[in-house]
Amino acid sequence: MSELHTPVLRWYDAHARDLPWRRTSATPWGVLVSEFMLQQTPVARVLPVYDAWLARWPRPVDLAAEPVGEAIRAWGRLGYPRRATRLHAAAAAITHEHAGEVPDDYDRLRALPGVGDYTASAVLAFAFGRRRAVLDTNVRRVLARAVGGSEFPPAAVTAAEKAVALALLPDDEPKAATWSVALMELGALVCTSNAPDCNECPLRDSCAWRCAGHPAYDGPPRRGQAWAGTDRQCRGRLMALAREASGAVSARGLERVWPEAGQRERCLDSLVRDGLLVRVERGYALPA
Numbered sequence: 001m002s003e004l005h006t007p008v009l010r011w012y013d014a015h016a017r018d019l020p021w022r023r024t025s026a027t028p029w030g031v032l033v034s035e036f037m038l039q040q041t042p043v044a045r046v047l048p049v050y051d052a053w054l055a056r057w058p059r060p061v062d063l064a065a066e067p068v069g070e071a072i073r074a075w076g077r078l079g080y081p082r083r084a085t086r087l088h089a090a091a092a093a094i095t096h097e098h099a100g101e102v103p104d105d106y107d108r109l110r111a112l113p114g115v116g117d118y119t120a121s122a123v124l125a126f127a128f129g130r131r132r133a134v135l136d137t138n139v140r141r142v143l144a145r146a147v148g149g150s151e152f153p154p155a156a157v158t159a160a161e162k163a164v165a166l167a168l169l170p171d172d173e174p175k176a177a178t179w180s181v182a183l184m185e186l187g188a189l190v191c192t193s194n195a196p197d198c199n200e201c202p203l204r205d206s207c208a209w210r211c212a213g214h215p216a217y218d219g220p221p222r223r224g225q226a227w228a229g230t231d232r233q234c235r236g237r238l239m240a241l242a243r244e245a246s247g248a249v250s251a252r253g254l255e256r257v258w259p260e261a262g263q264r265e266r267c268l269d270s271l272v273r274d275g276l277l278v279r280v281e282r283g284y285a286l287p288a
Contacts, residue, residue, distance in 0.1 A: 002168075002170070003206065004146065004168065004203060004206065005170060005175075005179060007203060008179065008182050008183065008186060008202055008203065009175075009178060009182055010202065011182070011186065012178070012181070012182035012185055012186070015185070016181075016182075016185055017043075017185065017189075019034075019043065019047075020034075020047075020051065020054075021033075021050070021126070022181065026127070027058075027102075028101070028102035028104070028123065028127035028128065029058070029059060029060055029094075029102050030054055031102075031122075031126050031127035032087075032090070032102055032115075032119075033050065033053060033054065034046070034050060035122050035123060036083050036086070036087045036090075036114065036119070037049065037050055037053075037078060037083070039080070039083060040079070040080060041078050041079060041080075043188070045077075045078060046078065049074070049075070049076050052074065053074055057091075059100060060091040060092075060094040060095050060100055060102070061091070061095045061100045063087070063088060063091040064088070064091040064092040064095040064096075066088075067286075067287065067288050068084075068085055068088045068089075068275070069285070069286030069287045069288055070286075071084045071085065071087065071088040072084045072243065072276060072286050075243075077236075079236070081276055082274050082275075082276065083114065085275050086113045086114025089113035089114065090112040090113045090114055090115060093111075093112050094112065102123065102127065104124065104127075104128045104130075106120050106121070106124060109123055118134065118135060118136060121133060121134050121135075122134050122136075122180075125177040125180045126177060126180075126181060129173055129177045130173055130176075130177065131170075131171075131172075131173045131176040131177070132169075132177075133162060133165035133166050133169060133180070134165075134180040134184070135157055135161060135162065135165055136184055136187075137187070138183070138184050138185075138186070138187025138191075139165070139180070139184050139187060140157065140161060141153060141187050141191060141193065142183050142191045142203075143164055143165060143168070143183070144161075145191060145196075145207055145208070145209035145210070146191075146203045146206070146207045146208060146209065147164055147168075147208060148164070148209075149208035149209050149211075149212050149215070150209065150215075151209060151214070151215065151216060151217040152193075152217045152219065152222065154219065155219075155220060155222075186201070186203075198210050198214075231263065231266070231267050231270070234258050234260075234264060234267040235267045235270065235271060237257045238254060238257065238258060238264070238267060238268060238277075238284075239271065239276060239277075240257075241253060241254065241257050242277055242284060242285065242286055243286065245285070247282075248280045248282040248283045248284060248285040249283050249284055249285070250282055250283040251283055253283070254268070254283065268284060271284075272284075275287060
């Protein structure tokens with residue numbers, strides 16, 4: 001499988017996007033912030049928020065010193081705003097438990113709020129140059145096609161996928177880290193979900209899926225995410241109003257952005273439970 005390394009690494013060297021969290025000037029904190037923001041969110045939407053975030057909070061201690069409501073406000077329209085509260089909590093843990101420095105140890109990273117196996121592995125690879133298998137959606141799709149001959153990977157990461165990813169890692173740590181980000185970039189730019197450009201792929205001559213004639217996915221149905229009229233849309237509109245307000249938002253204001261009372265109240269309750277809003281005398285506000 002090491003025969004895959006050279007074409008992918010050469011392709012990455014020629015086609016990698018210049019992203020701030022990949023530059024040599026990026027700090028481990030900057031890499032951690034990027035990994036939180038990039039979860040289920042496209043790069044184009046992340047870039048302006050990332051730049052503003054790092055300009056305001058260049059170190060974990062800077063974010064930890066601010067109210068969590070400010071983190072939620074700065075998160076803007078990236079979606080899934082609980083990531084902002086978890087990132088704030090991670091900054092506080094780094095500040096108080098690790099002397100303000102992002103840890104370079106897997107177990108200590110995993111102990112941070114909001115950091116799972118993927119994020120810990122990504123930070124170790126991309127911030128510290130460690131030899132770690134980094135299995136995001138793009139990497140899993142590339143490996144499913146190039147090695148497994150399947151159009152799409154399973155719904156959840158399997159032990160077999162992890163074994164393939166580990167077997168493919170170059171022995172050299174810096175090269176392994178570059179390999180991980182190169183696979184990620186290949187999946188983002190060429191081996192995309194709906195319109196893979198096989199003619200431009202550096203693995204076109206060895207890809208198991210292409211060599212098999214591009215067999216269609218035959219696994220469990222892949223569900224798209226509905227949006228219009230869902231609780232996710234309702235929560236998003238309620239949060240947008242709260243972020244833009246200088247203080248509390250009234251019941252009347254909330255009713256204007258989402259008239260359906262039952263769904264609105266259900267979503268407000270869930271936002272309070274998630275720590276994204278607090279009830280105050282005049283309505284609801286971001287947490288202090």
